[in-house]
């Protein structure tokens with residue numbers, strides 16, 4: 526189990542799968558984290574959630590340190606070991622948004638990736654209309670690297686997908702400034 530100032534990042538237990546399913550069924554959350562159709566996900570989807578967290582190089586349930594309350598999850602998947610490239614993903618329930626928790630958890634996962642997985646870069650994809658997430662990523666040193674235009678049909682309109690990345694050398698120079 527890992528901790529930050531206000532958060533716990535811990536392994537999942539069986540009962541978290543119901544909470545993860547609620548997270549994915551949240552109408553504010555689901556459109557921001559999937560390329561698939563927005564729909565109601567039944568208990569079968571828990572197997573997908575289980576596989577996702579188990580196959581991750583780092584798969585954490587994010588909880589509030591003070592109360593132990595479930596907040597969401599964070600994943601790091603080393604997708605290209607040869608290229609020392611990994612993908613980061615984070616998702617919190619809406620009641621926890623805009624309190625700095627996402628920044629705190631993401632910073633932990635970036636630091637952890639470079640310190641312990643020896644990565645040279647960390648990558649992610651984000652919908653271009655997800656301004657909150659982009660703010661967090663840019664604040665922590667991610668740079669916009671590419672734009673897949675009209676990649677997702679969302680709320681009756683097309684949205685682009687941005688590719689973002691942070692290099693080890695950028696992370697090191699950010700860490701030096703802290």
Ligand SMILES: CC(C)(COP(=O)(O)OP(=O)(O)OC[C@H]1O[C@@H](n2cnc3c(N)ncnc32)[C@H](O)[C@@H]1OP(=O)(O)O)[C@@H](O)C(=O)NCCC(=O)NCCS
Nearest residue numbers: 557615616617622623624625626627628651656657658660
């Ligand atoms: C993305 C997510 C992890 C961010 O976590 P969070 O706890 O809400 O983020 P924080 O509170 O740490 O930071 C949010 C920042 O965005 C800013 N922000 C909020 N709404 C914004 C908006 N509409 N436009 C621009 N910036 C915005 C806040 O001011 C804050 O920046 P600041 O610290 O410089 O003031 C969280 O909102 C989430 O889980 N969203 C749903 C799932 C998701 O989108 N995951 C990412 C998919 S790529």
